[in-house]
Amino acid sequence: MKNNKVFVITGATGVGKTTIARYLQDNYRMPRVITHTTRAPRDREMDGVSYYFENEVSFEKKHFLERVTYAGSQYGSSYEGLELAWQKNPYITIVLDTAGAITYAKELGEQAIIIFVTVTSPDVLVERVQVRGDDPTAVKQRVSSPEFLRDVTLPTALQHIAYELENDDWSRTKVRLDLLVNDIMNGRSIPQK
Ligand SMILES: Nc1ncnc2c1ncn2[C@@H]1O[C@H](COP(=O)(O)OP(=O)(O)OP(=O)(O)O)[C@@H](O)[C@H]1O
Numbered sequence: 258m259k260n261n262k263v264f265v266i267t268g269a270t271g272v273g274k275t276t277i278a279r280y281l282q283d284n285y286r287m288p289r290v291i292t293h294t295t296r297a298p299r300d301r302e303m304d305g306v307s308y309y310f311e312n313e314v315s316f317e318k319k320h321f322l323e324r325v326t327y328a329g330s331q332y333g334s335s336y337e338g339l340e341l342a343w344q345k346n347p348y349i350t351i352v353l354d355t356a357g358a359i360t361y362a363k364e365l366g367e368q369a370i371i372i373f374v375t376v377t378s379p380d381v382l383v384e385r386v387q388v389r390g391d392d393p394t395a396v397k398q399r400v401s402s403p404e405f406l407r408d409v410t411l412p413t414a415l416q417h418i419a420y421e422l423e424n425d426d427w428s429r430t431k432v433r434l435d436l437l438v439n440d441i442m443n444g445r446s447i448p449q450k
């Protein structure tokens with residue numbers, strides 16, 4: 258259905274993408290599209306909830322709309338995943354790296370609402386993922402990856418397409434998010450930076 262929309266939440270590791278998707282699920286009943294990855298689950302992550310956790314063989318058997326390598330692991334999302342979520346609600350979310358967000362903007366056009374999440378000082382990102390309980394070795398590898406460094410800045414291909422959402426202070430982020438969601442749901446266009 259053309260009226261179906263997907264909020265694509267993108268940005269660097271630890272910036273708050275999953276937190277935002279959870280907020281939209283809890284407050285607007287927007288289901289999150291579950292994507293596939295070959296990386297190992299973190300503490301408290303569950304298969305079929307956080308991700309579909311795959312091995313290299315099972316990953317290759319999926320039918321992906323797009324797939325990327327991020328910090329040495331594979332990630333991918335499918336049309337089937339989108340359709341499954343759209344069966345529950347015309348507004349859904351997906352959390353992607355910026356390469357995936359660019360593909361969604363190209364493939365889905367106006368059906369994809371791209372939200373690029375930022376923080377004023379990227380130094381806080383390491384602290385946030387440490388507080389989240391990520392393994393210190395994995396954090397070190399992640400923050401030195403080219404994908405992490407790339408995703409801190411809005412890519413040229415998403416300029417004038419993505420809404421930039423600063424997430425320094427969660428209580429302020431929620432207010433801006435509510436305004437953005439209500440504008441989209443009411444068919445208003447939002448001025449972009
Ligand atoms: N505004 C905020 N201020 C402080 N901490 C925050 C804020 N937003 C989210 N967090 C916390 O930062 C940590 C990382 O957030 P989250 O898991 O949502 O990031 P992410 O962008 O999805 O990361 P990743 O790409 O690594 O999965 C979590 O512990 C979350 O509770």
Ligand SMILES: Nc1nc2c(ncn2[C@@H]2O[C@H](COP(=O)(O)O)[C@@H](O)[C@H]2O)c(=O)[nH]1
Nearest residue numbers: 292293325327332333334352353354356357
């Ligand atoms: N392009 C895609 N990016 C994805 C997908 N699933 C998750 N992601 C992004 O990968 C990085 C790393 O995720 P993490 O959970 O290991 O921290 C992050 O930016 C996710 O948003 C996908 O299917 N396609």
